[in-house]
Amino acid sequence: MVFQKYYDETRPTRESACIHLRSKAMYVTGELKNPEHPDELGSQDCWCNMTQHVKGPDQADVDRCSCTPGRQCYRDSYEV
Numbered sequence: 001m002v003f004q005k006y007y008d009e010t011r012p013t014r015e016s017a018c019i020h021l022r023s024k025a026m027y028v029t030g031e032l033k034n035p036e037h038p039d040e041l042g043s044q045d046c047w048c049n050m051t052q053h054v055k056g057p058d059q060a061d062v063d064r065c066s067c068t069p070g071r072q073c074y075r076d077s078y079e080v
Helices: 024-028
Strands: 021-023 046-048
Touching: 021 024
Parallel strands: none
Antiparallel strands: 021 046
16 A cells, blocks of 8 residues: 555634744744645644643644634733
8 A cells, every 4th residue: 555645624824823832833944834835734733832732721622723812812922
């Protein structure tokens, strides 16, 4: 059997991401989910920097499309 690589369907969003959202892309390309970068096309692996897990503080899944304004734990800046 030939190896086949497939990606989950991407759901593009233009809303700003939570400052606690992290992905491998941030450390490889320097940007969060740069859809133009071929290494990150289709990559959906994210985690919350607050929980260090794939679930946020509100126990909901973490991803680029759901960690946006309107979510209870969303932050757009660090609070002092």
